[in-house]
Amino acid sequence: MARRGEALREHILDTAKLAFLETGFERTSMDAIAARAETSKRSLYAHFPTKDALFQAVVDRIRTLFADRMGTPADYAEQPAEAIVRYCGRFVQLLRWSSVGRMVRLGIGEADRLPELAAGLFDVLFGVTTGNLAAHLVTAFGLPDGEAEGVAEELVGVAIHPTLPRLLFGVEPLTDELPSRADLAGEVDLDRIRRLLHRVLPV
Structure with missing residues (x-):
C-alpha cells in the first residue's frame, strides 16, 4: 500500500537522514532521495520544496529522537x-x-x-x-x-x-x-x- 500524507513525510525524512549520513549533504540529490524513498519527485517536492528545507526537517527530527534517547x-x-x-x-x-x-x-x-x-x-x-x-x-x-x-x-x-x-x-x-x-x-x-x-x- 502506497504511503500518503504524514506517513509518507516521515518515511522521506527517515530515508533522507540515512542518505545524508552516508553520502553527505552536497553529494545527496533530491532525485536520489526520491528513488530511495520509492516516491515521485513531485511528491517529494510537495513535502519539501528544497533540499535545504528537507535537511532542516531531518535535523528537527533528529533533535526530537536524540532528546528522547538522552x-x-x-x-x-x-x-x-x-x-x-x-x-x-x-x-x-x-x-x-x-x-x-x-x-x-x-x-x-x-x-x-x-x-x-x-x-x-x-x-x-x-x-x-x-x-x-x-x-x-x-x-x-x-x-x-x-x-x-x-x-x-x-x-x-x-x-x-x-x-x-x-x-x-x-x-x-x-x-x-x-x-x-x-x-x-x-x-x-x-x-x-x-x-x-x-x-x-x-x-
Whole structure:
C-alpha cells in the first residue's frame, strides 16, 4: 500500500537522514532521495520544496529522537551528582552509535561549505545535552544560569574526551546497534566520569 500524507513525510525524512549520513549533504540529490524513498519527485517536492528545507526537517527530527534517547539527568538517578555521571555516560555511549557518530562526521565535513547546517547538527547533539545538563545544575545545585551553562559545557567536554576524537579518526569503531541504557555501566567508564565530576563540580 502506497504511503500518503504524514506517513509518507516521515518515511522521506527517515530515508533522507540515512542518505545524508552516508553520502553527505552536497553529494545527496533530491532525485536520489526520491528513488530511495520509492516516491515521485513531485511528491517529494510537495513535502519539501528544497533540499535545504528537507535537511532542516531531518535535523528537527533528529533533535526530537536524540532528546528522547538522552532524556534528562533526573531520569538516570535520584542522587543529583550520580544523575550527572550517568547522563554524561549516556552521551558517551550514544556517540559510539554509528547513527550519531556519522552525524558528527557529517557536521564536520560540511562545516566549511555549509556552516549553518553544520551548526544545526552541533546544536542537536551538544545543545540538547548541555542545555538539559545546565537546567539540572540550576535546579539540583542552585547554580546561576550563566555559571550552570559553563559548568555543563566543561562536564560534557571532559566526559567525551578522548572517546570522541578516537571515534572520529576511526581508532575506535562505531557500533551499529542502538546502545541500551541498561548496558551503560558495562560500556562506559562511569568511575572516570565520577572523578572528573568532582574536579569540575565539588559535591
